[in-house]
Amino acid sequence: MELSIVGSGYVGTTLAACFADLGHDVVNVDIDEDIVESLNAGAAPIHEPGLDELVERYAGDRLRATTDYDEILDTDATFLALPTPSNEDGSIDLRAMQAAADALGETLSKKDGYHLVVTKSTVTPTTTEEVIAPRIEEASGKTVGEEFDVGMNPEFLREGTAVEDFLDPDKIVLGANTDRAFDLLDEIFAPLVERADDPAVVRTGIREAEMIKYANNAFLASKISLANDLANICKEFGVDSYEVLEAIGLDSRIGSSFLAAGLGWGGSCFPKDTAAIIAAARSRGYEPRLLQAAVDVNDQQPLRMLDLLEDRFDPAGKRVAVLGLSFKPGTDDIRESRAIPLIDALLDAGATVVGYDPVATDNMREKFPDIEYTSTAAAALEDADAALVATDWDEFAALDDEFDEMRERVVIDGRRIVTRRDGLDYESLV
Numbered sequence: 046m047e048l049s050i051v052g053s054g055y056v057g058t059t060l061a062a063c064f065a066d067l068g069h070d071v072v073n074v075d076i077d078e079d080i081v082e083s084l085n086a087g088a089a090p091i092h093e094p095g096l097d098e099l100v101e102r103y104a105g106d107r108l109r110a111t112t113d114y115d116e117i118l119d120t121d122a123t124f125l126a127l128p129t130p131s132n133e134d135g136s137i138d139l140r141a142m143q144a145a146a147d148a149l150g151e152t153l154s155k156k157d158g159y160h161l162v163v164t165k166s167t168v169t170p171t172t173t174e175e176v177i178a179p180r181i182e183e184a185s186g187k188t189v190g191e192e193f194d195v196g197m198n199p200e201f202l203r204e205g206t207a208v209e210d211f212l213d214p215d216k217i218v219l220g221a222n223t224d225r226a227f228d229l230l231d232e233i234f235a236p237l238v239e240r241a242d243d244p245a246v247v248r249t250g251i252r253e254a255e256m257i258k259y260a261n262n263a264f265l266a267s268k269i270s271l272a273n274d275l276a277n278i279c280k281e282f283g284v285d286s287y288e289v290l291e292a293i294g295l296d297s298r299i300g301s302s303f304l305a306a307g308l309g310w311g312g313s314c315f316p317k318d319t320a321a322i323i324a325a326a327r328s329r330g331y332e333p334r335l336l337q338a339a340v341d342v343n344d345q346q347p348l349r350m351l352d353l354l355e356d357r358f359d360p361a362g363k364r365v366a367v368l369g370l371s372f373k374p375g376t377d378d379i380r381e382s383r384a385i386p387l388i389d390a391l392l393d394a395g396a397t398v399v400g401y402d403p404v405a406t407d408n409m410r411e412k413f414p415d416i417e418y419t420s421t422a423a424a425a426l427e428d429a430d431a432a433l434v435a436t437d438w439d440e441f442a443a444l445d446d447e448f449d450e451m452r453e454r455v456v457i458d459g460r461r462i463v464t465r466r467d468g469l470d471y472e473s474l475v
């Protein structure tokens with residue numbers, strides 16, 4: 046099929062490359078000329094394992110990119126994969142979605158046949174029907190449900206495993222209002238359903254599809270926060286939280302994933318999406334107490350880590366190594382990384398901070414240009430009074446003699462990754 050995708054970031058590029066791999070002809074529309082040039086030259090504009098290979102294989106053939114919305118005219122359906130960042134109050138900023146809907150509407154005014162517009166971005170319930178569709182109607186002069194339909198297909202991929210997650214999903218959620226839209230969505234996703242390992246296909250309403258995405262992320266973020274809350278209680282009683290969480294994870298009703306307790310959740314999605322659904326609930330007069338508590342527990346974990354350090358000494362004037370700066374291992378992305386509030390708290394306490402990460406240093410340097418960075422964990426530990434572990438990079442599990450070069454061998458582990466041994470003043474956050 047002929048498909049167009051507006052927005053070519055993490056989601057849009059992955060979607061385009063994977064759709065091409067599934068046999069569709071795809072055109073990616075982005076306002077960023079560098080991204081368009083890069084895609085057309087066969088190079089992915091973002092780093093994701095397996096993505097470069099796909100882009101290189103299909104660029105100039107089943108996959109191309111453009112800044113010209115009119116190229117959408119030759120396609121059957123358009124996916125909107127635009128950013129939906131947070132406003133100050135946590136609600137989503139829809140400006141990119143609105144700009145794209147206006148431009149798409151103008152383009153569709155020139156189209157003769159039917160077109161399907163699918164929201165891929167994460168948007169709060171009713172956005173597709175009450176914001177996107179009316180703007181397309183206004184700009185195109187066409188009527189939704191007649192000359193075009195809208196649909197919603199949320200994305201569940203994780204950064205670092207985007208291609209793998211997209212091509213082997215647990216579920217595919219298709220939200221639509223008309224049989225015609227469902228038929229087209231079925232046709233688009235048929236090659237994926239055939240290739241993947243028997244994913245569930247959920248056919249539902251548009252606003253239900255929008256909510257499923259938030260419910261998914263809210264549940265996972267809350268699951269981690271509940272694990273952290275329980276782990277904090279465990280710590281008060283000298284109970285090993287990891288043994289407890291491993292055991293409860295054996296109950297199939299609970300499940301073992303997303304129970305890794307520690308410094309909490311960061312990244313480009315969980316913080317933004319929990320904030321957005323909380324703000325959306327409040328806009329309708331409902332106070333989401335449990336979700337707010339999940340956020341509160343998450344905010345508290347880095348401060349608890351500082352408390353453990355202060356139990357040893359006043360951090361003022363001390364040299365403190367922060368090991369791990371990215372929001373999770375396997376990525377250089379530092380958005381909402383738990384290392385950020387940790388570094389902020391250390392600086393407020395007057396500590397001298399030295400940061401180390403295998404790949405995220407350059408990004409963190411933009412955020413904290415004045416702290417020291419090292420190119421190895423060993424260099425960060427040399428002469429440090431304490432080491433705080435913020436990200437569970439595998440290489441931290443292998444650290445051993447490197448700790449001997451510290452001035453005081455205080456190690457506070459936010460991710461239960463360092464091997465506890467004699468000679469270290471080791472304490473796990475949970």
Ligand SMILES: NC(=O)c1ccc[n+]([C@@H]2O[C@H](COP(=O)([O-])OP(=O)(O)OC[C@H]3O[C@@H](n4cnc5c(N)ncnc54)[C@H](O)[C@@H]3O)[C@@H](O)[C@H]2O)c1
Pocket residue numbers: 051052053054055056057074075076077080126127128129141144145165166167168200201202203204313314
């Ligand atoms: N990143 C993830 O892991 C992930 C996973 C699932 C869902 N999501 C959701 O998907 C959406 C997109 O996220 P992302 O991470 O891909 O964003 P991104 O910032 O990586 O990419 C967005 C792209 O849209 C382009 N763009 C902005 N305005 C445009 C316009 N008017 N016309 C054309 N292109 C325009 C930008 O140049 C950029 O290339 C968000 O709603 C996000 O919450 C993200």
Ligand SMILES: O=c1ccn([C@@H]2O[C@H](COP(=O)(O)OP(=O)(O)O[C@H]3O[C@H](CO)[C@@H](O)[C@H](O)[C@H]3O)[C@@H](O)[C@H]2O)c(=O)[nH]1
Pocket residue numbers: 167200201202203204205262265269302303304305306307308309310311312313314315318372373374
């Ligand atoms: O047991 C766990 C699992 C994760 N985390 C933390 O949670 C955050 C998010 O991790 P992860 O979910 O692996 O990364 P994302 O790429 O942000 O993916 C999430 O956000 C995406 C964007 O919405 C969704 O599509 C994915 O399904 C969802 O997992 C990271 O800071 C992790 O360190 C924990 O603390 N404990």
